[in-house]
Amino acid sequence: MLHTVNKSPFQNTTLMDAARFFQSGDVLLLLEDGVFACQTGTIHAAFVENLLKNVKVYAMRADLKARAITQLIPGIEITDYSGFVELVEKNKVHSWL
């Protein structure tokens, strides 16, 4: 299962709400304002570090760069639009809009 989250964890609880439905081995793609969850040193970093124990977490490069997010929580992988397509090919998708 591929979960996509495009909302800032500081504005609403989409990421936390979605996480209740993650199963071990699922994939989470953070994109658009969702990439704010990737940064180290935020109040949400521990939550994301915990997620990484069970799910593979990707972040969209274009969105990271636009927001100047350079300090990523270790374990998060950076992907791009073609990587997104590959993830969609391999998984069922749920967009947590």
Place this chain on the structure above:
Amino acid sequence: MAEEIKKIMFTVRKPPHGSIYVYEGLEVKLIMAAYDADISVVFMDDGVYALKQGQDTKELGIKGFAATYGALMDYEIQKVYVDRHSMEIRGMTEDDLLIIGEDEETEEPVKPQVIDSQAIAAMMAEQHNILSF
């Protein structure tokens, strides 16, 4: 009878790029700066991300507007504030903030002023109008 100069505050609470609010808000600030008003801008909550140095929107295929913040002081918008708490819970420090102009006398680069929520609240109470973006 001299008309009282209006105190107008802009608050920015949304992150940049995910929506058009922050950009549109910037446009309004630059327009309002042409009028004789006492303008202040406060970045709080996810709005603090708009002031992060090093934003590169090339890959998103949009022009980006972070560079325009560097001209705020040229537009005579001097009162630019950042809510300290919002910045800290996002793991940001003053070093992460971009430059909004240079000091007229010393020509030193100037950054937005980081202040506490209580100071912002006190300023809010003094305004004629507060516009939120």
